[in-house]
Amino acid sequence: MQHTLRELLEQNLIENHDAERIQALEQQRPFSLHWELKTLLYLGVILLNIGLGYLIYQNINHIGHVALITLIGGLCAICMAYSIRYRRPFSPGETESPTPYYDYILLLGCLLFLVLEGYVQYQYNLFGTRYGLATFIPMVLFFGLAYWLDNRGVLSLGITALASWVGITVAPQEILSKNDFNSGAIVYTGVALGAFLTIVPFLSERLNFKKHFSLTYLNFGVHIGMISCLAGMMALDREILFFPLLCMAVGFFLWYARTRGSFYFLTVAVIYGYIGFTYLLVNHTASWDFDFMFYLLYFFLSCAGVIYFLIHYKRFIKNKQP
């Protein structure tokens, strides 16, 4: 800091009064607790949700049971009421959170709603076997709240509910562990859902309506779509259908990365495409009894090619970002 100031002064890049001012400001600059406090808020929401969600099942036959349900319901209602009371006026663009804790209170309300709904279904069998309805209600609620109150966290919850509704659990960490990719129906649904989620942002951009939700939609869309394509190739053995689909998806996201300057989608598309192509190659050459060396050479050359491509993405991506 001192050295930097001195050096900049020597180079005449700043003037004496700049240096004095910066030094003074640096010394009296207050210490920001923003990140710490936000993390604590988030931890608090998660702990409350986990604890209450577990307690409600644990105490089913106890006296305090009704009190507990009332407590959860009341808390949920308070959160929702707070969110609605302090909301910003609706706008098709992005709005800033009205208060620092606003997003967290809304999130807590939504999560508690899920706890409550799951419990009501469990205990009173409210929806019977119409499980679709049980995921349909939170989906509608979350999408509604996300658009109305402009909250991307709730939008993620809504997309998750949508995916459950159409038959997939889409939490990114669980997508491989919980879903049975051997069933064709789920794979086809996944591809369709991925395509749908990818289209939504373009519609909203055209209509100029909540454009800042694009990234959330695309993030779900790219992973659901590509993993479903790969699953179709590997588990269903229908490469004829799914490999071209995968290629189309990769091509699409490369185009997106190129026009929007998004490195995230560039890398993701390249990795999925590489996995798909490698699988195809290995699977189809297995019967030809190639030498081990062939595969080593393949990996060597293909990786060199991909690395070359990624390093020279600057020629490829239009909007350069620093």
Added chain:
Amino acid sequence: MTAYNPKWLDALRIREIVAAWRRNEWIDEPKWKNIEAAYPDQFYSPNLFVRIGLAFFSLILLSAAMGLMGLFFDPDSEIAFATFCLFVGVMALLFLEFWAIRSARHYGSGVDDMLLYFATGCIISGLCLPMPYQTDELVYYCVALPFLIAGSVRYLDRALSAAAFVCGLLILLKIALHVPGISIFLLPLTGILFSAAIYLFAREGQRRHAWRFWHRQLSLLEWMSIVTLYLSGNYWVVQQVASDALQMVDMPLPWFFWVLTFVLPIAYIWAGLQQKDRLMLDTGLGAIAGAVFTFRYYFHVLPWAWAAVIAGAVLFAGAYFSIRYLRSHKGRYTYAVEGDKIWLQELEEQLIEQTIASQNPPVPVKKDGFGGGQFGGGGAEGNF
């Protein structure tokens, strides 16, 4: 000392400092532009996601290259294989030094990172492989340590610095473990002294202008040393070591470690707030969680669900009122966003989106004809 062009490293560093001033609007735009133009660098340092992709493909490429060379040289004995590893490691290192850094000007691109890890891994394995089977782990650590230190110093790599820290700590702990009789006292003491020494070293190092290229690594070491300092005094850690490694039923001086378990986090938070030291503060907050878990491990005062509810409520309320207070009182602390925390916030947002998404909407668990005894037919009873 460093393999990277020091002039460009300085340029990066100065631009980073001035960019923070610019974000706070402490200097005006034309001056910022001038400074930016006066300190150019020609490093190839891509975006984080591209870096991850490049590292991923570099690892496959390097493994395939090693496989191809293996087919060519066909090392058939243990010594031959060890020599082969050394050879590959040295080749990778030369490639890193002369191609990636000097000619392609990579700096934190994923390719240079992976070349460095691959080379270090190969060289260390090459040296360790020929040793007899029953060699003490200590020897392996001692072989690895100089390479880890050299790699982290020359290539400014934080992962290697962290590995060197862990390796150094393990060497001392292993030695302490072998001292008969007093090792239970020596182990925590070693941890505490090592952490304190590294802490002082890292603090002093960050004050030195001559060591400016290593400030990031030193800052990482500083953080690791406060973490290991807490762990060395934590009751649970010491008790586990005593029972697992030393087969002791009772550990000596339990009160001493209980005091450390609870006092250290508070001391960290206090010092963090006093000194405006974010590392200390955040580690202290984490250590509070550690202290709570330690306590609950030995004393089951509350069922965990209740504990979670109460802790959640306390955290939420605490943060809520702190934010309110900070927003209405101007002083040494603020809730306003600080310019230089931007990447952490982005990471946090990414993380939060992930965790929110993993909260499933209710999955109906109750099947028809649910007759399980464990709830006593809960569904049918309505006698509240």
